[in-house]
Amino acid sequence: MEITTTEYKRCDVVKTIGRIDSYTAPELEEALTGLTDRGRYKLVLDMTDVDFMSSKGWWVLIETQKNCKRYNRGELVLTGVQERIRDSLNLVGMGSYFQIYDDLLSAVANF
Amino acid sequence: MATEKFPGRFESLAGIRKFVSAAAEDAGFDDKEIYAVELAVDEACSNIIEHAYGGEGKGEIICTCNDISNGLEIVLKDNGVKFNPAEVAPPDFSIELEKLKPRGAGLYLIHQMMDDVAFKFSSESGNELRMVKRKVN
Numbered sequence: 001m002e003i004t005t006t007e008y009k010r011c012d013v014v015k016t017i018g019r020i021d022s023y024t025a026p027e028l029e030e031a032l033t034g035l036t037d038r039g040r041y042k043l044v045l046d047m048t049d050v051d052f053m054s055s056k057g058w059w060v061l062i063e064t065q066k067n068c069k070r071y072n073r074g075e076l077v078l079t080g081v082q083e084r085i086r087d088s089l090n091l092v093g094m095g096s097y098f099q100i101y102d103d104l105l106s107a108v109a110n111f
Numbered sequence: 112m113a114t115e116k117f118p119g120r121f122e123s124l125a126g127i128r129k130f131v132s133a134a135a136e137d138a139g140f141d142d143k144e145i146y147a148v149e150l151a152v153d154e155a156c157s158n159i160i161e162h163a164y165g166g167e168g169k170g171e172i173i174c175t176c177n178d179i180s181n182g183l184e185i186v187l188k189d190n191g192v193k194f195n196p197a198e199v200a201p202p203d204f205s206i207e208l209e210k211l212k213p214r215g216a217g218l219y220l221i222h223q224m225m226d227d228v229a230f231k232f233s234s235e236s237g238n239e240l241r242m243v244k245r246k247v248n
Contacts, residue, residue: 066209092219
């Protein structure tokens with residue numbers, strides 16, 4: 001799995017490439033915690049090149065979302081979520097906790 | 112029928128998914144169905160490592176894929192502590208974000224992704240999880 005973080009004026013974009021499972025989820029957690037620990041709470045996760053996501057990955061995002069939304073200081077939004085991943089997210093019922101944008105530009109513009 | 116043994120470690124998950132997705136492809140499932148099989152097996156194996164074995168490197172996961180007339184049967188075996196699905200409460204995602212607790216989603220997903228899900232335990236052979244995915248047509 002590959003993770004790159006780009007800081008924009010209004011938010012940070014975290015781009016993840018690969019498969020997010022119980023083995024790789026801690027890397028994603030580290031990247032996201034690295035941002036929230038520095039007071040960066042407006043985050044976009046670009047999942048265009050994520051082709052697998054297990055519930056372990058979703059829990060990392062849920063914990064990040066809790067942290068970001070606390071005191072209304074920000075939010076974690078998602079973009080580029082592949083259909084089958086989006087389906088499993090909605091099936092398990094976690095979909096309502098995230099705003100999902102079709103493209104990166106709209107996700108960034110949300111902030 | 113194909114059987115493979117994997118070390119009970121999270122880094123085995125990619126190999127286990129590859130093994131079952133190849134079997135699902137051979138069985139004639141489409142991409143969406145193959146993903147469902149991969150996800151169910153990944154969740155099940157993560158649970159085995161985390162809960163049955165209580166951590167990594169404690170035992171093996173034996174995965175068997177059987178072609179059945181209208182689909183695919185996958186059997187996962189481990190020698191960890193007894194897993195009782197009745198003790199796992201289904202996740203409640205109607206509650207507010209702050210109150211969410213990270214548990215139960217894996218088992219719930221397994222049931223959503225597969226058509227039959229059956230757990231069995233014996234003190235000699237440990238846990239056995241049998242899952243079946245059927246073709247729609």
